[in-house]
Amino acid sequence: MNASVMSEVIASILILIGTALSLLSAFGLIRLPDLYTRSHAATKSATLGVLCVLLGTFFYFWLAEGFLSIRLLLGIFFVFLTAPVAGHLICRAAYRSKVELTKETVQDDLKEVLEKGEKGRA
Amino acid sequence: MALQIVLNIVIAIVWAIIQNSYTGVDFLVGYVLGLFILYFLKNFLGFDFYFRRVWAAIKLLLLFAKELVLANIDVFKIVLSPKLDIEPGIVAVPTKLKTDWEITLLASLITLTPGTLSMDFSDDNKYIYIHAINVPNKEEMIKQIHDSFERAILEVTH
Numbered sequence A: 001m002n003a004s005v006m007s008e009v010i011a012s013i014l015i016l017i018g019t020a021l022s023l024l025s026a027f028g029l030i031r032l033p034d035l036y037t038r039s040h041a042a043t044k045s046a047t048l049g050v051l052c053v054l055l056g057t058f059f060y061f062w063l064a065e066g067f068l069s070i071r072l073l074l075g076i077f078f079v080f081l082t083a084p085v086a087g088h089l090i091c092r093a094a095y096r097s098k099v100e101l102t103k104e105t106v107q108d109d110l111k112e113v114l115e116k117g118e119k120g121r122a
Numbered sequence B: 001m002a003l004q005i006v007l008n009i010v011i012a013i014v015w016a017i018i019q020n021s022y023t024g025v026d027f028l029v030g031y032v033l034g035l036f037i038l039y040f041l042k043n044f045l046g047f048d049f050y051f052r053r054v055w056a057a058i059k060l061l062l063l064f065a066k067e068l069v070l071a072n073i074d075v076f077k078i079v080l081s082p083k084l085d086i087e088p089g090i091v092a093v094p095t096k097l098k099t100d101w102e103i104t105l106l107a108s109l110i111t112l113t114p115g116t117l118s119m120d121f122s123d124d125n126k127y128i129y130i131h132a133i134n135v136p137n138k139e140e141m142i143k144q145i146h147d148s149f150e151r152a153i154l155e156v157t158h
Helices: A003-031 A036-067 A070-096 A109-121 B002-021 B026-045 B051-080 B102-109 B139-157
Strands: B089-094 B116-121 B127-132
Touching: A003 A036, A003 B051, A036 A070, A036 B051, A036 B116, A070 B102, A070 B116, B002 B026, B026 B051, B051 B139, B102 B116, B102 B127, B102 B139
Parallel strands: none
Antiparallel strands: B089 B127, B116 B127
8 A cells, every 4th residue: 555545545534534523513503402512512523523624634735745734733723722712602601691501401500600699799 | 941941952952062963863862861961950950850741731632632532422422312311501610720721721621521511610710610411420420520630730730
């Protein structure tokens, strides 16, 4: 097996895994009951999906054409830096504008804390 | 810590000058030698060996990669199971971390690990409020994961 075949195999496996994970996170957005559980699917699977696609592209250009793209690595780094913060902020904003939790919710430690804070301010 | 890195680079440069050949390999050999010298001098100079922190950071990175893959398998199972039997909830988790960037790092790591999503911080930065996708069978496990993450972060910063 020569280098170009190997690079194609590695790249295609990584890109296929990445697209499968992105599809999975789209399924998660449809199936899960409320905003908070949906953002579980959106932050985790989409992040790893993008990582796999970018990594596959990186390996393909590196092994097949000998071109080391630092931009792709930086892209991976920035996605990892920003995706969890975006998920966190969307959830926080949703909770503070009183978006309902799903019926199955068993525990809510944040509710009393926020109510106490509002009483203290008023 | 910054002083030690500068010292190590100076040792590497001195090594390259002694060899009278200025290539990347010479610099690298000098750097590794400098690491050994600093390791043996650490008690004499009375500082903490800085490479221990680098090693702790590498361990944190590996732990993070493992947890990321586990998180995706977790979501995979929940999304593709024919019946959704999840019990989400919001849990307050106490944290020992002090500085802002440590807490930010912990919150980001929590968001990317199995079944948890950081949602809010208490005003005095002593609690992180976490949305967990499956509370009853996971509360203990979540605590364990956070202990491991928290300990790994503390190892890097202290």
